[in-house]
Amino acid sequence: MRKMNLEVLSQQPLQELSNNPVLLVHGAWHGAWCWKVHFADYLAQQGFQVHAISLRGHGNSEGRRRLRWTGLADYVDDVAQVARQLSAPPIVIGHSMGGLVVQKYLQTHCAPAGVLMASIPPMGVLLTALRLVRRHPWLMAKVNATWSLYPLISSPELAKELLFPNEMPVAQVELFWQQMQDESYRCFAEMLGLGLPKPEKVNTPLLILGGGADTLISPDQVKATARAYGTQAIILPNIAHDMMLEPGWQTVADAIVSWLRTNSSDCSEF
Template identity: 30%
Template sequence: MTSPTPVLFIHGLWLHSTSWQPWIDLFDSEGHPASAPGWPGDPDTVQEARENPESIAGHGIDDVVEHYAAIIRGMETPPILIGHSFGGLIAQKLLGQDLAAAVVAIDAAQIKGVLPLPLSALRSTLPVFTNPANKHRAVSLTAEQFRFAFGNAIPEEESDALYARWTIPAPGKPLFEAAAANFNPHSPAKVDTANSGRGPLLLMSGGKDHTVPEAVTLATLKQYRHSEAVTEFLSFPDRGHSLTIDGGWREVADAALSWLRRQGQGTSR
């Protein structure tokens, strides 16, 4: 009987870590000890995060990567990482540093080297970029902004319910860092995509995603062309950026579990 590989879930901007709870319950039931530690400065609850945005502000990509790296170094075995949006970028950085057994990156934010910048992605992040001072602040979305960025592929009522339940302010700094990545040789958004000794990587994409359109994920896949490690792509054509938290989350989670089993990361129970 093989020991189960632990799973760490990494959230992206504007969602609290507790939004992963259904995934945690599923992976636990499948034999994977699962958890979803928040980003540095994240309060324990959605309400506390909304009341204390200053605790969230100012954390950049390197801060978040080191935060999770420290958690991983305290574990007995390298975990599987499942990240959404900026969490997917963070997970890829950790995989490139050989700190993960495998990674599932869902609608992952663009890494250094990815050139497509669709108009919908610009509009999704406009609430941050309208003010340069937001680099040092935590910024909230309105329900309407969330609907465009996350909930465009689901009914408006569901989008509004997800907004009310899970959204928190997000630090602006990672978005500014990612936007400048291709102009900065030392960008924190740089990932070691040539590492052939790393664990397997699955890039998932929602075909209707406004925030991370599929063109971005396909361009990310191309960045790994010099690595001999397993790198695969899976599309959900009718899904948007909310695919990890909306009513269709189980389809995405089951696909991740199935892929992990094929990579030898399942459990024998």
């Protein structure tokens, strides 16, 4: 397996209070930049060594020209590559598509804890795709005609509809939208059913979070993810999909930190 040149943005704590670093995995259209806005600094303030990866084809990582043909297994390899370079097995936190990558990573890798934020459920994105077809039939037709997911977030207004709360000003959304990009069409196909995770193979303690105002991954889908892993979901009211970027981000971060203080496990396999 060839080692990829991957962007990793790191934040060191002033006082390290955890033996395990945190590895943050972004979702579709994003990169490591989405964690640096709020989450990385805040988690470092809580005593965690924090590392945010840009998966291949995203941010400043290599692989942009082959992005359309990149698969979920490639993203799992990226997470594994960065995890091996860290001082200890990382706590893995994944958002949206990154949550699905984390689920697949945990099938074959040890981690002291995992957090799924508005994650693609283990049964895939068919329900989400059907909702999008109903709301934006022409956009979804363009997605399939061009083999590109960019049409779904091709304006700040569309990005806001999918990712952010109604009350968030479009001008603020635009600052984030300018950093967004296309996503792998192959991954979209795999998330429809060709490359889904196997929850029975995951033994890592999991925190599963959803947003009550999320229009992309509904609270019911988040609860279904929790059931698949034998746990209870936490649905945060008034939180939309991009929960690490919206005004309520600290509520999300505090829920994660509080859970991690009492729910991590030993992980000797590294």
